Amino acid sequence: MSDERENSGYHPEQVESKWRERWKQRGTNAPDLDRPGSEPFYNLMMFPYPSAEGLHVGNMFAFTGSDVFGRYQRLRGKTVFEPIGYDAFGIHSENFAIKMGIHPGELIPRNIANFRRQLERVGGMFDWRHTVDTTDPSYYKWTQWLFLQLYKAGKAYKKKAAVNWCPTDKTVLANEQVEGGLCERCKTPVEQRVLEQWFFKITDYAGRLLDNIDGLDWSDSTRGAQRNWIGRSEGAEVDFPSPAGTLRVYTTRPDTIFGATFMVLAPEHPFIDALTTPVQRGAVDAYRAEALKTDLVARRTGEKSKTGVFTGGFAINPATGTPIPVWIADYVLMEYGTGAIMAVPGHDERDFAFATKFALPIIRVIAAPGESASTPLTEAHHGHGVLVNSGPFDGVSTAEAPRKVTSWLKAKGAGEGKTLYRLHDWCISRQRYWGPPIPIIYCEACGPQPVPEQDLPVVLPPIEDFRPDDSGVSPLARHREWYHVACPKCGKQGRRETDVSDTFLDSAWYFLRYPSTEFTDRPFDKERTKRWLPVATYIGGNEHAVLHLLYARFITMVLKDLGHLEFEEPFLRFRAHGMIVKDGAKMSKSRGNVVIPDEYINKWGADTFRTYLMFLGPLGDGGDFRDDSVSGPRRFLERMWLLVGDAGDVSVGPGVPPGLLAKWHRAKQRATEGMESLRYNTAIAALMELLNAVKDEGAHPRALVDEMIVMLAPFAPHFAEECWERMGHATSVFDARWPAFDPALLIESTVEIVIQVNGKVRSKLTVARDADEATVLAAALVDGATKKFLAGREPKKRIYVPGRLVNLVV
RNA sequence: GCUCGGGUGGCGAAAUUGGCAGACGCAGCGGACUUAAAAUCCGCAGGGGCUCACGCCCCGUGGGGGUUCGAUCCCCUCCCCGAGCACCA
Numbered sequence: 001m002s003d004e005r006e007n008s009g010y011h012p013e014q015v016e017s018k019w020r021e022r023w024k025q026r027g028t029n030a031p032d033l034d035r036p037g038s039e040p041f042y043n044l045m046m047f048p049y050p051s052a053e054g055l056h057v058g059n060m061f062a063f064t065g066s067d068v069f070g071r072y073q074r075l076r077g078k079t080v081f082e083p084i085g086y087d088a089f090g091i092h093s094e095n096f097a098i099k100m101g102i103h104p105g106e107l108i109p110r111n112i113a114n115f116r117r118q119l120e121r122v123g124g125m126f127d128w129r130h131t132v133d134t135t136d137p138s139y140y141k142w143t144q145w146l147f148l149q150l151y152k153a154g155k156a157y158k159k160k161a162a163v164n165w166c167p168t169d170k171t172v173l174a175n176e177q178v179e180g181g182l183c184e185r186c187k188t189p190v191e192q193r194v195l196e197q198w199f200f201k202i203t204d205y206a207g208r209l210l211d212n213i214d215g216l217d218w219s220d221s222t223r224g225a226q227r228n229w230i231g232r233s234e235g236a237e238v239d240f241p242s243p244a245g246t247l248r249v250y251t252t253r254p255d256t257i258f259g260a261t262f263m264v265l266a267p268e269h270p271f272i273d274a275l276t277t278p279v280q281r282g283a284v285d286a287y288r289a290e291a292l293k294t295d296l297v298a299r300r301t302g303e304k305s306k307t308g309v310f311t312g313g314f315a316i317n318p319a320t321g322t323p324i325p326v327w328i329a330d331y332v333l334m335e336y337g338t339g340a341i342m343a344v345p346g347h348d349e350r351d352f353a354f355a356t357k358f359a360l361p362i363i364r365v366i367a368a369p370g371e372s373a374s375t376p377l378t379e380a381h382h383g384h385g386v387l388v389n390s391g392p393f394d395g396v397s398t399a400e401a402p403r404k405v406t407s408w409l410k411a412k413g414a415g416e417g418k419t420l421y422r423l424h425d426w427c428i429s430r431q432r433y434w435g436p437p438i439p440i441i442y443c444e445a446c447g448p449q450p451v452p453e454q455d456l457p458v459v460l461p462p463i464e465d466f467r468p469d470d471s472g473v474s475p476l477a478r479h480r481e482w483y484h485v486a487c488p489k490c491g492k493q494g495r496r497e498t499d500v501s502d503t504f505l506d507s508a509w510y511f512l513r514y515p516s517t518e519f520t521d522r523p524f525d526k527e528r529t530k531r532w533l534p535v536a537t538y539i540g541g542n543e544h545a546v547l548h549l550l551y552a553r554f555i556t557m558v559l560k561d562l563g564h565l566e567f568e569e570p571f572l573r574f575r576a577h578g579m580i581v582k583d584g585a586k587m588s589k590s591r592g593n594v595v596i597p598d599e600y601i602n603k604w605g606a607d608t609f610r611t612y613l614m615f616l617g618p619l620g621d622g623g624d625f626r627d628d629s630v631s632g633p634r635r636f637l638e639r640m641w642l643l644v645g646d647a648g649d650v651s652v653g654p655g656v657p658p659g660l661l662a663k664w665h666r667a668k669q670r671a672t673e674g675m676e677s678l679r680y681n682t683a684i685a686a687l688m689e690l691l692n693a694v695k696d697e698g699a700h701p702r703a704l705v706d707e708m709i710v711m712l713a714p715f716a717p718h719f720a721e722e723c724w725e726r727m728g729h730a731t732s733v734f735d736a737r738w739p740a741f742d743p744a745l746l747i748e749s750t751v752e753i754v755i756q757v758n759g760k761v762r763s764k765l766t767v768a769r770d771a772d773e774a775t776v777l778a779a780a781l782v783d784g785a786t787k788k789f790l791a792g793r794e795p796k797k798r799i800y801v802p803g804r805l806v807n808l809v810v
Numbered sequence: 811g812c813u814c815g816g817g818u819g820g821c822g823a824a825a826u827u828g829g830c831a832g833a834c835g836c837a838g839c840g841g842a843c844u845u846a847a848a849a850u851c852c853g854c855a856g857g858g859g860c861u862c863a864c865g866c867c868c869c870g871u872g873g874g875g876g877u878u879c880g881a882u883c884c885c886c887u888c889c890c891c892g893a894g895c896a897c898c899a
Contacts, residue, residue: 008850219815220814220815221813221814221815221893221894223814224813224814224815224894225813225814225893225894225895227813228813228814228894228895229894229895231895231898233898233899235899249899250898250899251899252898252899253899264899306897329897330897331897331899332897332899333897333898333899336898336899337898340899341899342899343899344899348899349811349897350897350899351899353897420898420899422895422898542893542894545893545894546894546895615822615823615834615835616822616823617822617823618823621816621823623822623823624821624822626821626822626836626837628821628836628837629821629822629835629836629837630836631835631836632834632835632836633835635835635850636834636835638850669826670826679824681822681823681824681834681835682823682833682834684834684835685823685824685833685834685835686833686834687834688833688834688835689833689834692834752830754829754830756829756830756879756880758879758880759829759878759879759880760880761830764830796879797879798879799829799879799880801829804829804830805829805830805880807829807879807880808879809879809880
């Protein structure tokens, strides 16, 4: 099956196994991290979850895309550190183990061995001395250490909270892992449960996480997703006196307060009982019971028509001094702001819908140009304008009204400006088996105690029955010898925390570990970290644009504040790769359109496969996998192989035809631009064009062939090494330098000028590169084809773009 | 609904970001080599029309409008696809 194309003498499997072996012997891909010979460049790709199926084409695409960049940087003279590892803890692995009836502790090492084989085969420039496996105690020892640092700094805390519970996975999910009310993993509707959970105070960092985004070299979409997730709102908290006490609301539009005609509380709001009048008691209780029965998620995803009930109570609008009715409704959420709002039906859609349904008064307080205080409102109006019906603020523009009203309210002691974030604290507890145990010991006398650092790691005990159950308690609680442990403070019997931590914690710091894997007494060495971090370029999937990147940034920030790091942003440059689809659809086992990369590598070779994947389109776009297109890149390599054979021949002349010289330099320029912008498809196209030009010109100077091999090396590394050797070089092609282009040589000595008449191309002229305007125009006017279209008319206007075109307007 | 991407031949795509639209590659067609096929090499190739022919004309980057000597690129408007967020006050 492998090789029908015998003519060229190129045999991928021989070339690739030879160079895999050679690289290992020479240590080609293992830079000296303490004495890098040149500028260090940390090239990171998102580490894979080692599934039983092995690497799929999407992984290959992503890793190759990143590897090509690393190899390019190396050719630019950097010392490149390119590690890879395995993100092997977590529900994903555990569920698969349950399904197969195999213990994850047995399954995962098998999968990892298979992944490693595949990763080596595809030709990644990986430094295998520095790899991580998050399930290895020598790794998760430091994940636990990390937890302790946050705990000691008061950034980790335990609280009873209504949390998202997945009844299928039988565990708590972070808010981020719930999509539209469903578990993102198994699509089961999520329930609310009140459990004691560990949280990280990521909300303390919301402002910094948001502000720093501006300075990051990340793609706009990723930055947007992060901003969106953190969700900053600028507004004010305002106090409304009521019989039950001061009702505080949050609003982003304090300037509309004169139009607040009623208030709405979340059904969980603590003031409801005190505000409810005897007459309304029955209705209120019924509504609350109904609302609380429907869990938070269902409330969010349910239909949007408004429901609610009047408490019978009133509060005073501090701006107008008028009593306004207080309602409860489930469209107000207890977890955001204060769980209470002032309703301004004239200028908020939801309040408008509510007021319309329950016949509550609607007052206009903003008038756009052409409107007045009495123009009727047929819908909520949230445009700009000036304030009306707003007492002392009538006529103030909406641009400055929020600020003015806020300070007026503040002076009255009725409120203050307030910035709010939508980000919630990060719940890291998981009631599961396959994760790092959270290093806490509970003692009757001393309370929760951190496990002393010298006792780390708290090793995950190998228990037979690792299945989760409905109790809300981790299976670890069933392992009695492990569970009971002496209190580190008083020595009396205590018990271990049985929750394990979220997989996202494992991956929130792995990039810090890579350069320091040989240090067993510290998570990351100061010197190594200083030399290699932050990460120069990080390439990964957009599915991690929010969670993983946000958590990694947060952990880095905390470690900086605690004095362990000198930087607070871990990834200077991040680019998301696209997705590989097959026949327009996402690959999945159920669709039966999964591409197994091993088969393609067997058939075409890793070099062809890599080149094909990168030729598909820009890295960020992904692409549609088509079997029949792989032959193009393979043919290109074959022709290149033959060219190298010719160039090795003594008959190769030194002369470079002038036409070829410009094309040569142009190809170098385009290849360089393609590499820098991760549009590798254009870089490969430039090399193909150059090869075509070489054929057409019938000249193949040695220097040109050498440079082509270097430029091809990131895509087809084994192939390039072999060609390089055949050209007589004794060292690795990756010790060569990426070729420079000479801008002066980009332009050919003559240029073709397009002649347009009235903007339409009518003729072409070949003139000297440095011909001046008068000469070109004169030549254009006597040109036969041009004359025909001018039809004797005198041009009214003559446009000349040097080196490009002439446009004659008649 | 809001935010961010996109929309170019049969297909993947390119276009020095206002200057010859479709480079490069796949698939296709014609030819050479071959007993034949595969592989390889040479040539053609956006669509439509006129011409015996060399050639020539018109249309064309989701639709419509605008700016400009000139628009795939800038502006307005609408449609469609993808991703994220979504009763966040």
